Amino acid sequence: MSNASLFMNFKNLIAKHYGDNPGRMLIHTGVIGWILSAAAQVMAIAINDKIPKEQKMFLIPQEMADAAVNIVSFYAVTQTFASVAGKLVKTGKWLPGSVRAFLEKNGLGAKLGKKGFNVKVDGNLTDELAKQYDKFNNGIDVIATTIGSILSCNIITPLVRNEIAADRQKKAISKMNAKNPVKPVENNTNMMYIKKPSMKDFQTYSSNIYSGSSSLKI
C-alpha cells in the first residue's frame, strides 16, 4: 500500500469515527493526550542522567502507575457520563419539545425513555426534526463529556493523586531516616533529641531526584 493511500485511509478512519460525533472525539483525544503526556514523563525520567539507574527502576513504574490512575479515572468517568447522556437522548427520555410533541402525536409517547427504543430509528422523524434532534444530541453529548472531564480531571484525579503522593512522601521520609542514621545531638540544655529531616530537606531531596519530571496534562 502506498503512502498516499495509507494517508487517505487514516483520514477516512477519522471521518468515519469522529465526523459526526464531537463528544466521542473529545473523550478519545483526551485519553490519547493523557497517554502521550505519560509517555513524555517516562521519557523525561529515562533520559535524565542525574537520576541513578536504581532510582529509575522505581520512578518509571511509579510514573506509569500515576498515568494509569489518570487515564482510567478520565475514561471511566467521562465515558459513563457520555454513555448515560447518549442513552437518555437515544431512548427519548431527554428531547427537544418539538421532537417530543411529534412523537407523542404519532402515538409513541408511552415508548419514550424505554429500553430498546431508538428515536432516530423508530421515530420516523421528518428531515427538519431529525436535524434538530441531531443538533440536540451533539449538544448534550458535548455537555456530558465536558462535565465528566471536569469531574474526573479536576476533582477525582487530584484527590486520588494527593492521597498517593502523601503516602509516598511518608515512605520517602522514613527511607531518608533509615539512610541517615540517628545522631544524638547535644543542645544547650543538654537534652538528647533525634535529628529528623525537615520538610525543606525533603523538598530539596525530592526536587533533586524528580527534576525534569513534572506531571503535565497535554
Added chain:
Amino acid sequence: MAISSITNRISCVSNSVTQGIANVIPKLTVKGEKANKAISWIGEQISSPENRLILGVSALMSQPFIDLYNKKVDEDTRKVSAARTVAKIIAGTLTGVLIRSGCIHAIDAFTKYPSQITPDMKFKKLRSLFAPSEGLLNDLSYYKKSLGTIISLFVMVFTNFLIDAPLTKFLTNKFVDRINEKKQAANKQTKEASNE
C-alpha cells in the same frame, strides 16, 4: 475464554449499568427556543480548544483548594503544591488552547473538497490535502476539529518539554517567592509586635 466473549460481557455489564443510571434520571423536555439553540450551539462550537479552556478555568477553581486543604501534608508543602498546581494549570491551559486552536485553523485551511476550492484561493493544490474521500461526510466541520486536535496532540509532545515545563517552573518559582516574601513579612511583623 475467548477475548470476544470477555469484551461482550464487559459491554453487556456496562450497558446494564448505564441503562440503570438512565432509568433513575427524570424525563426532560427542552421546550424553549433559546435553550434548544444554546444546546445546538454548544454541540457545534465547543470543541477541544474550548473544552481545554473550560477544563483549565474549572481546574483553577478546584485544584489549588484541594491542595491547600490536603491535611496529610504540612502547611509549607500545601502552599508549594498549590502554587505548582496553579502554575501547571496556567501553562498547560495556555499552550493547550493555543496549539489546539492553531492546528484546527491550519487543518481547516487545507481540508476542502475540490468543489469547495474557489479560483481566488492560493495554494489550490494543497487545499484538499487533509480532506477525506468525497461523499463520506457532507459537513466537514467536526472532521476538521478532530483531525486538528489529533495533530495538536503530537505537536504538544514537543511543546510539553519546550514550553510547558519551563513555563511551569518559571511561574512556580514566582509564586513560591511571593509566598516566601509574605511569610517573611508576617514573621517580621510578629517579631516587631513581640518586641513592643
